[in-house]
Amino acid sequence: xxxxxxxxxxxxxxxxxxxxxxxxxxxxxxxxxxxxxxxxxxxxxxxxxxxxxx
Amino acid sequence: xxxxxxxxxxxxxxxxxxxxxxxxxxxxxxxxxxxxxxxxxxxxxxxxxxxxxxxxxxxxxxxxxxxxxxxxxxxxxxxxxxxxxxxxxxxxxxxxxxxxxxxxxxxxxxxxxxxxxxxxxxxxxxxxxxxxxxxxxxxxxxxxxxxxxxxxxxxxxxxxxxxxxxxxxxxxxxxxxxxxxxxxxxxxxxxxxxxxxxxxxxxxxxxxxxxxxxxxxxxxxxxxxxxxxxxxxxxxxxxxxxxxxxxxxxxxxxxxxxxxxxxxxxxxxxxxxxxxxxxxxxxxxxxxxxxxxxxxxxxxxxxxxxxxxxxxxxxxxxxxxxxxxxxxxxxxxxxxxxxxxxxxxxxxxxxxxxxxxxxxxxxxxxxxxxxxxxxxxxxxxxxxxxxxxxxxxxxxxxxxxxxxxxxxxxxxxxxxxxxxxxxxxxxxxxxxxxxxxxxxxxxxxxxxxxxxxxxxxxxxxxxxxxxxxxxxxxxxxxxxxxxxxxxxxxxxxxxxxxxxxxxxxxx
Numbered sequence: 001x002x003x004x005x006x007x008x009x010x011x012x013x014x015x016x017x018x019x020x021x022x023x024x025x026x027x028x029x030x031x032x033x034x035x036x037x038x039x040x041x042x043x044x045x046x047x048x049x050x051x052x053x054x
Numbered sequence: 055x056x057x058x059x060x061x062x063x064x065x066x067x068x069x070x071x072x073x074x075x076x077x078x079x080x081x082x083x084x085x086x087x088x089x090x091x092x093x094x095x096x097x098x099x100x101x102x103x104x105x106x107x108x109x110x111x112x113x114x115x116x117x118x119x120x121x122x123x124x125x126x127x128x129x130x131x132x133x134x135x136x137x138x139x140x141x142x143x144x145x146x147x148x149x150x151x152x153x154x155x156x157x158x159x160x161x162x163x164x165x166x167x168x169x170x171x172x173x174x175x176x177x178x179x180x181x182x183x184x185x186x187x188x189x190x191x192x193x194x195x196x197x198x199x200x201x202x203x204x205x206x207x208x209x210x211x212x213x214x215x216x217x218x219x220x221x222x223x224x225x226x227x228x229x230x231x232x233x234x235x236x237x238x239x240x241x242x243x244x245x246x247x248x249x250x251x252x253x254x255x256x257x258x259x260x261x262x263x264x265x266x267x268x269x270x271x272x273x274x275x276x277x278x279x280x281x282x283x284x285x286x287x288x289x290x291x292x293x294x295x296x297x298x299x300x301x302x303x304x305x306x307x308x309x310x311x312x313x314x315x316x317x318x319x320x321x322x323x324x325x326x327x328x329x330x331x332x333x334x335x336x337x338x339x340x341x342x343x344x345x346x347x348x349x350x351x352x353x354x355x356x357x358x359x360x361x362x363x364x365x366x367x368x369x370x371x372x373x374x375x376x377x378x379x380x381x382x383x384x385x386x387x388x389x390x391x392x393x394x395x396x397x398x399x400x401x402x403x404x405x406x407x408x409x410x411x412x413x414x415x416x417x418x419x420x421x422x423x424x425x426x427x428x429x430x431x432x433x434x435x436x437x438x439x440x441x442x443x444x445x446x447x448x449x450x451x452x453x454x455x456x457x458x459x460x461x462x463x464x465x466x467x468x469x470x471x472x473x474x475x476x477x478x479x480x481x482x483x484x485x486x487x488x489x490x491x492x493x494x495x496x497x498x499x500x501x502x503x504x505x506x507x508x509x510x511x512x513x514x515x516x517x518x519x520x521x522x523x524x525x526x527x528x529x530x531x532x533x534x535x536x537x538x539x540x541x542x543x544x545x546x547x548x549x550x551x552x553x554x555x556x557x558x559x560x561x
Contacts (some may be wrong), residue, residue, distance in 0.1 A: 036116070
């Protein structure tokens with residue numbers, strides 16, 4: 001029994017959406033795209049106070 | 055360079071592993087929830103009761119079942135492939151199947167690097183699967199919410215439309231009446247018993263054979279062949295989508311039921327012709343019978359006694375297409391009402407929207423007394439019914455009560471038949487429903503008049519002549535039928551010559 005078109009359509013949509021999300025997250029981790037700030041933030045050294053007076 | 059080897063490479067490998075899982079689960083060897091699988095699951099969850107039908111064989115909506123199956127398949131393949139990547143390292147580092155274990159652990163960075171690599175591969179692969187799971191679940195969940203709301207709205211609109219249109223499905227062979235019929239698929243002849251918007255489809259559904267079927271009887275009726283759910287005989291086009299009115303005619307043997315049926319049909323045909331309304335007979339049996347009956351009335355020949363074998367049903371379609379109306383008229387031989395064992399053959403009484411009781415005035419004892427010594431030839435021509443008119447009425451009422459049919463929701467037209475013959479004897483007949491009711495009370499039909507007015511929602515009394523209809527339409531055989539049809543929303547011209555109903559009896 002062949003796969004009906006609506007099942008194929010749903011599979012294509014879900015896999016495409018998942019791929020898009022992964023690509024966006026991947027680029028984000030690399031510091032690019034809409035989530036670029038995420039990668040930048042992860043790579044930037046912490047500037048928080050160490051508690052020692054300068 | 056080191057980040058490429060220690061970070062991006064395992065992540066890339068994990069993505070590829072997930073892609074393989076997706077390919078194997080969705081493309082190479084997918085598991086399909088077929089119509090038969092889905093039917094089995096639903097029957098298992100809710101066994102089919104007596105008089106019910108199993109869910110139709112059509113492809114279920116993706117989010118209902120297939121989405122979960124797809125997720126499970128991808129997960130299964132991903133796990134299988136991921137475990138396979140661990141096989142060699144496990145055998146080598148922990149089971150000693152590829153040389154001595156200690157030797158491997160002596161070169162300490164190698165096992166640790168491989169394990170680190172595989173853990174990162176796993177994390178990346180399962181992260182990808184997690185994203186796919188989230189997307190599929192969100193799409194399915196969102197769809198189900200929107201789908202559920204749309205389904206409820208569409209079902210409600212269809213229910214309202216059906217209620218206002220009085221759309222039902224009546225089979226003229228087995229007299230089974232249902233809210234909507236079954237529809238036969240053009241592709242595989244499979245029957246679809248419930249075409250309402252459901253998990254099998256909102257706007258259209260896909261039959262097991264691949265044929266697309268519009269949902270809702272108001273649309274399906276114009277695309278597929280309607281079939282009776284009980285006897286599986288084909289029904290008229292549009293059944294289940296158009297107004298469906300059933301009018302049984304009952305009365306004693308030789309009371310004039312068949313003649314009234316044909317005469318009222320003749321009147322309806324003429325009215326339709328005058329007003330330019332199309333009137334047709336959707337099946338050959340009805341067409342033949344109508345041609346025969348109309349021929350009898352128009353040529354003034356006598357009507358033969360109705361066969362006691364089975365009730366006669368005649369269907370005509372008033373109008374054309376989606377705005378048309380199906381009108382069914384039933385006529386059973388008087389013997390059916392007498393014989394308690396033949397009650398089952400009178401099933402059409404249970405689902406009628408209006409009843410016609412034919413009363414033969416020549417069978418009323420008081421009128422017989424009045425006619426003594428009058429025109430003997432006319433009295434012979436009347437072929438008076440032998441039984442008491444009240445008995446046939448009481449028997450039908452008893453049957454309706456036994457069947458649990460509420461007469462209080464129905465209308466009754468009481469017909470005093472053979473009015474032309476009665477007038478020829480010299481008797482004066484009243485005109486108008488109230489006057490006829492009073493006259494019947496005076497001639498000994500008091501109980502019939504009073505009980506009918508008490509039991510039915512509305513009763514009107516008519517005098518009817520099949521031949522010599524008066525110019526003022528006082529004896530028009532079409533008047534009772536027109537009243538009953540108009541009462542159920544059929545657009546017919548003119549008003550009721552009987553006037554307002556007779557006052558109900560005072561308790």
